[in-house]
Amino acid sequence: MNLEVRVIILFLGGNTLSVRTLNWNKKQIREHIKIIDGQKAPSIVLKDATYLNMALKKWVKANIWIAGDRIIYVGKDMPQKPANETINCKNRYLVPGYIEPHAHPFFIYNPLTLAEFAAKHGTTTIVNDNLLMFLQLPLEKALSIVDEFNKIPSSIYWWARYDSQTQLDDEDLIFTNGKVKEWLSHPSVLQGGELTGWPKVLSGNNEILYWMQETKKLGKKIEGHFPGASLKTLTKMAVLGVDADHEAMTGEEVVNRLSVGMTTSLRYSSIRPDLPKLLKEMRDLGVKNFERIILNTDGSSPAFYEQGMQDRMIEIALEQGVPVEDAYAMTSYNIARHYGLDDLLGMIAPGRIAHINVLENKDHPRPISVMAKGEWVLKNGTDTYPDVSIPWETYGTKPLLLDFDITEEDLMFSLPVGIELINSVVTKPYNINIDVAVSELSTSHDESFLAMIDRNGKWRVTTLLKGFANKVLGFASSFTHSGDIVLIGKNRKDMIEAFRQVKKMGGGISLVENGEVICNISLPIRGTMSREPMEELIEIQKDLEEKLKKRGYRHDDPIYSLLFFSSTHLPFIRVTQQGIFDVKNKTVLFPAIMR
Numbered sequence: 001m002n003l004e005v006r007v008i009i010l011f012l013g014g015n016t017l018s019v020r021t022l023n024w025n026k027k028q029i030r031e032h033i034k035i036i037d038g039q040k041a042p043s044i045v046l047k048d049a050t051y052l053n054m055a056l057k058k059w060v061k062a063n064i065w066i067a068g069d070r071i072i073y074v075g076k077d078m079p080q081k082p083a084n085e086t087i088n089c090k091n092r093y094l095v096p097g098y099i100e101p102h103a104h105p106f107f108i109y110n111p112l113t114l115a116e117f118a119a120k121h122g123t124t125t126i127v128n129d130n131l132l133m134f135l136q137l138p139l140e141k142a143l144s145i146v147d148e149f150n151k152i153p154s155s156i157y158w159w160a161r162y163d164s165q166t167q168l169d170d171e172d173l174i175f176t177n178g179k180v181k182e183w184l185s186h187p188s189v190l191q192g193g194e195l196t197g198w199p200k201v202l203s204g205n206n207e208i209l210y211w212m213q214e215t216k217k218l219g220k221k222i223e224g225h226f227p228g229a230s231l232k233t234l235t236k237m238a239v240l241g242v243d244a245d246h247e248a249m250t251g252e253e254v255v256n257r258l259s260v261g262m263t264t265s266l267r268y269s270s271i272r273p274d275l276p277k278l279l280k281e282m283r284d285l286g287v288k289n290f291e292r293i294i295l296n297t298d299g300s301s302p303a304f305y306e307q308g309m310q311d312r313m314i315e316i317a318l319e320q321g322v323p324v325e326d327a328y329a330m331t332s333y334n335i336a337r338h339y340g341l342d343d344l345l346g347m348i349a350p351g352r353i354a355h356i357n358v359l360e361n362k363d364h365p366r367p368i369s370v371m372a373k374g375e376w377v378l379k380n381g382t383d384t385y386p387d388v389s390i391p392w393e394t395y396g397t398k399p400l401l402l403d404f405d406i407t408e409e410d411l412m413f414s415l416p417v418g419i420e421l422i423n424s425v426v427t428k429p430y431n432i433n434i435d436v437a438v439s440e441l442s443t444s445h446d447e448s449f450l451a452m453i454d455r456n457g458k459w460r461v462t463t464l465l466k467g468f469a470n471k472v473l474g475f476a477s478s479f480t481h482s483g484d485i486v487l488i489g490k491n492r493k494d495m496i497e498a499f500r501q502v503k504k505m506g507g508g509i510s511l512v513e514n515g516e517v518i519c520n521i522s523l524p525i526r527g528t529m530s531r532e533p534m535e536e537l538i539e540i541q542k543d544l545e546e547k548l549k550k551r552g553y554r555h556d557d558p559i560y561s562l563l564f565f566s567s568t569h570l571p572f573i574r575v576t577q578q579g580i581f582d583v584k585n586k587t588v589l590f591p592a593i594m595r
């Protein structure tokens with residue numbers, strides 16, 4: 001395409017324009033130039049700083065001028081007109097604000113509470129999964145929420161899914177061409193994916209391939225989801241246009257991804273805290289170039305974040321002998337460059353958004369002060385994030401209205417095949433050999449009743465769950481991938497009471513024992529997310545985990561177990577809206593029953 005045509009398309013494209021071209025208008029840019037010319041004052045000057053220059057990969061001394069949300073000047077001079085605020089940064093080390101390139105911002109926290117928490121750890125840019133908003137909200141409302149996030153000090157971007165990673169009743173009505181393309185072309189969306197439906201693409205699904213091509217036409221990236229993929233599969237994925245993957249679990253898998261030209265995102269998450277092992281194995285394999293390596297926390301559940309975010313991952317990289325400049329680049333510059341956003345992010349350089357972390361020491365990545373869009377959100381260790389809010393309810397993210405009741409009849413179990421949980425998230429089928437025609441199962445074994453009930457009350461799927469716990473009597477959650485209600489327990493009455501609690505809370509998680517509530521977590525944002533700050537949720541999750549563990553839960557992360565019961569991107573058997581689903585053979589083994 002010649003340049004003229006491309007410019008016209010960009011011009012006419014309206015919301016297909018990239019967010020970076022919309023950031024500052026002509027008048028603002030002229031004002032920025034006046035500051036350099038000494039005709040106007042900057043708002044803040046960071047004086048005598050030593051900053052990490054990402055282009056030179058070197059620590060350099062400079063004065064840094066900020067105007068509003070933008071870095072205007074980095075160099076030896078001081079402004080002719082003094083700034084409103086001049087901060088002496090002698091003996092301080094400044095690095096670009098950290099970037100989380102792969103967040104699932106709904107693990108009972110919400111995208112705002114995640115951003116507020118992340119900022120305290122120096123992570124001021126987040127790339128978020130659109131999954132729950134895509135599945136649960138009408139398009140305009142979801143995109144209005146996306147726009148609301150441009151008003152907060154953190155830079156919030158999104159990715160646009162091509163598939164639901166479960167078996168929805170009406171996937172075709174939800175993943176429509178119009179809707180996917182509208183998401184993809186939104187200026188805050190940086191990439192398509194994560195591509196969990198790649199087997200479908202390989203076996204001939206041209207609809208997803210078309211969306212992948214559209215993503216590329218928009219100049220955006222595609223992120224894969226390729227656990228255990230062979231070099232041949234990775235090669236095919238690269239040919240299909242995938243730019244990055246975050247599923248490497250060994251050093252060799254990292255090298256494979258790099259070899260096919262993919263940006264490789266190393267994961268440190270609550271269910272796969274692989275980063276130390278990956279870096280060690282990469283070192284053993286002689287990997288010395290980190291330019292196409294980035295780091296992510298893959299939507300960890302709250303308690304995992306107690307140790308930090310990108311700041312913790314940089315510490316791990318340093319512990320593993322990664323050169324200090326590379327360790328910072330993997331959480332900032334490399335990510336910005338991957339998305340073609342290094343003109344905005346990931347550098348302390350003129351013209352960039354003013355996301356800057358102030359450190360006491362080069363090898364101490366936990367910031368003492370954090371600037372986001374030119375505003376202090378952490379100052380000398382004090383949280384100064386402004387009081388921002390997202391009008392969730394205006395855009396339809398209201399408490400969950402469960403306008404039906406369940407009875408023991410809904411909890412009839414007659415299938416010969418159950419689901420065995422073999423770690424927090426992986427399941428396999430097993431043959432049921434116990435008598436299920438009882439109102440309470442024995443606590444001497446670890447088989448429990450399992451039901452998924454449509455959030456609109458229309459259908460149910462019931463079976464047995466082995467390996468969850470032996471003493472959980474009634475447990476219910478609206479925090480699930482599809483937003484339907486999962487019930488687990490030994491005792492039907494307690495399961496029904498747990499459901500009632502979830503209903504009463506307008507969505508949430510409830511643990512009930514002999515009619516008594518042991519733990520209730522209210523999730524008023526459509527039954528999946530809380531409004532409580534992350535620090536609170538960390539304690540809430542720990543409390544739930546302790547109570548579940550006391551009752552025999554023997555895996556690492558019950559929050560993940562709940563989310564993934566219906567997720568068909570994981571092996572081997574799942575409980576979905578269509579029924580019990582065999583992932584490998586892509587078939588519904590036992591369909592959902594209408595109520």
Ligand SMILES: Nc1ncnc2[nH]cnc12
Pocket residue numbers: 104131165196298299569
């Ligand atoms: N694919 C996925 N979908 C939702 N949450 C996740 N957390 C980690 N991987 C995820």
